[in-house]
Amino acid sequence: MVTIKDVAAKAGVNPSTVSRVLKNNTSISQKTKERVRKAMQELGYVPNAAAQMLASGLTYNIGLVFPPLVTPDRLSEPFFMRILTTITNEARANDFTVSIAMGESMGEVEEQVKLMHRQKRVDGFIILYSDANDPVRRYLLANNIPFVVVGAPEGFENDITYVNNDNQLMGKTAVTHLYEKGHKKILFVTDDKTSEVAMERYFGYVRGTTKLGIRSHEALLFDRNDPQVLEELIETIHKENPTALIVIGDIVAIRLMQFLSFYNLSVPDDISIITFNNSIYSKLIHPYLTTFDVNISSLGQTSLRHLLEKIKTPAEVHRESVIVPFIFKERESVRNLTKFSQIK
Missing domain, CATH: 3.40.50.2300 (Response regulator)
Incomplete structure (x- = not known):
């Protein structure tokens, strides 16, 4: 069995240095750390987990x-x-x-x-x-x-x-993209009105519609297991006659597309959809979903x-709000109404 002493001898350092490298001690230079880790790899050294936990107080x-x-x-x-x-x-x-x-x-x-x-x-x-x-x-x-x-x-x-x-920015970006494609009647659909993600994206939708001077609507609920909710949803769609929907996520969007098909509403010919998350489901069936990749x-x-x-480093203060950028994926589920109006 390879020991710390074997690693130390190969790396040309003291065994105590190897121990500090295992703890990622900041007193050891990066160059020395790399030399010790290379020696570990070449020798096939595997740290003793129990010993590490005892020495560091961590469970890893x-x-x-x-x-x-x-x-x-x-x-x-x-x-x-x-x-x-x-x-x-x-x-x-x-x-x-x-x-x-x-x-x-x-x-x-x-x-x-x-x-x-x-x-x-x-x-x-x-x-x-x-x-x-x-x-x-x-x-x-x-x-x-x-x-x-x-x-x-x-x-x-x-x-x-x-x-x-930035979920609000995503919601706002979705509205802007639809508006640029000629859509003025846009609704927001979610399967959970209480989630923070849904509320943030909905707020972005409201900000986007307000800035563009078009009408926003209360978030609509889609629950495929609740007939009353489904009835209210389709009644609102028939009443408001939207040209586009912003939907909380890819799976919900696909199920909503299936639901709309029962009422002879197809995507994107009758109604366009933008959704979020860019999961494997976004390109599972046609039309491929226009969506946001949340990285x-x-x-x-x-x-x-x-x-x-x-x-x-528990003694140091670590408090941050980190925003990970998103990527907009334009695909087939949004119809360009500006082209249609130009043809007419």
Whole structure:
């Protein structure tokens, strides 16, 4: 078995230097760190996890907190699967592992987080949602536990690190794009009116319509399991006769397209759609969805890097609001009405 002494001999340093490199000690130069790590790799050295935990006081494990599973489909959302994969890969590259906290209610999620902390199974948490009344966030703050929120700054803005997209700007950009394509009657559709992401994107929609001098409408709810909600939705669409819809996410957009087809409304011929997240579903069926790529890889990598900074240097103050840029993907689901009017 390769030991620290073997690594030290190959790298030409003292065993204590190797130990400090394993702890990523800032007193060691980058050049020396690289030489020691190269020696580790060449010798096939694997650090003793138990010894590392004893020496550093760390578990080298982080907790990933999912929002409550209020709908059966939430776990299958591409966003959560992609960010889980990104964070897990980034954690592995930093010799950390990932544990998941989830539950069907906020109370269950909170109990999972408390249990993981009491049993000293994690060094910190990444919360994959934003809620002004989140008991998990309050618990972590009260107990001085390192954590980062992937989502909108909603309460305690000066005390917490948030990693997010500019969802209001995305909503506003969606309105502007549709307006430039000749659309004046635009509605906003979501499957959850209470989520911070939905509210931020809706506010952007209102800002966009107000600036352009066109009428906005209260956010419409789409719930495929509630016949009354579906009836109210189609009644509003028939009454308002919109030319375009801004829809909260790709999966909702596809299900909405299927729903509209029952009423002989096709996309984009009868009604255009812009959506968000650029998941694999956005190009699953035709028309391909015009959507916003929220750069999930960057959201995951950035959130983990900031959490590791908090964990490894707890004495330093780490409070930031990080905005990850988005990319607009123009595809087939938006009809250009200006071309149509020019032909007429």
